Amino acid sequence: SIKNVNSGAGTFTVTVDQAPQGRQIKNIRVAAWSKAHQENLYWYSATPTGMHTEITVSANNHGNEAGNYTTHVYVDYKDGGVEGFNLGQTALSPRNQKVNPQTTYYSQRDPRWAGKWYGVSNVDQSGCVPTSLAMTFTDILGRTILPTTVADYLYNNTDSFNKGEAGTDSDGIVAATRNWGLKSQLVNGAGGIAEALMAGKHVLAAVGNSQFTSDPYTHELVLHGYDNGRTYVRDPYNSGNNGWYSINYLHSIKSKDPMDNKLGAPFFSIFA
CATH class of the missing domain: 3.90.70.10 (Cysteine proteinases)
Known part of the structure; x- marks a missing residue:
């Protein structure tokens, strides 16, 4: 899921939870972009931190562009499988804070x-x-x-x-x-x-x-x-x-x- 959306700062948090009886997560990859042809695509990667993992997406990694950010999450499992999730779009309007x-x-x-x-x-x-x-x-x-x-x-x-x-x-x-x-x-x-x-x-x-x-x-x-x-x-x-x-x-x-x-x-x- 997505939480902690801060449009002005240009950030939001992607959360991934390990199901107690589910397949064990090995790695998490997050792809986010706002431009139509993915010109500012950026990949985030994280290993699980216990049962709950949070990954911060920042417009700073995407040219500090304002727009609707599409977010896809790919979960790599320890059994070799991969599962993808489309979290839709999140609006960001980052300002150049000094x-x-x-x-x-x-x-x-x-x-x-x-x-x-x-x-x-x-x-x-x-x-x-x-x-x-x-x-x-x-x-x-x-x-x-x-x-x-x-x-x-x-x-x-x-x-x-x-x-x-x-x-x-x-x-x-x-x-x-x-x-x-x-x-x-x-x-x-x-x-x-x-x-x-x-x-x-x-x-x-x-x-x-x-x-x-x-x-x-x-x-x-x-x-x-x-x-x-x-x-x-x-x-x-x-x-x-x-x-x-x-x-x-x-x-x-x-x-x-x-x-x-x-x-x-x-x-x-x-x-x-």
Whole structure:
């Protein structure tokens, strides 16, 4: 079914439920478009999340076009079968919302803390998540929170940071956010990222091989602000990368590392 239609934001949610005694769902594919000849067709894909799965469709993935969006859902079953559903048309009239970014910036390579050692590594080499969280917390709370303050909390109170291997897993993002009295939410798809950013939320994004990092490493970025399908990126390792980027591009370079996807996706919105 379709729910949560937000015409102005250009989004709606497709829901798929697993029948308790039915064939087991392996994968869900959603095709949506608004142009007569499917010129802005975009495919969404998701693996089931328990008995109920939600997929956000966003006009941002379809050229930000206003119109009636046709939605087809294809369910791939574990027995090899496929079933299709036509959910009809949904009217969207997305407006170009502009949310100005906040620009608090910390570098994990700052000599004040770059060499500080936690477990198997130091802030310079593996402190991108604590540094990104410090930027985000400082923005939202309006008071200075340093990368070392976040790193101290993560290392001393969780098993998520530099324990066994360098870096911070998704559980650490959730735990630190809760410790500072804020909320975090897993974000799926480019449309979900855009929706969070249009709502003024910060998004922490773990990315893989790209201009931001090289295999086999991954890297955390802070996303905030929205302007016509783009968002402002703050890179804690290289300030030269700071600037406006396409949300679709950022989603396309998402990390596939298990640490970053421990909770289902490598993107988290953070908000008060």
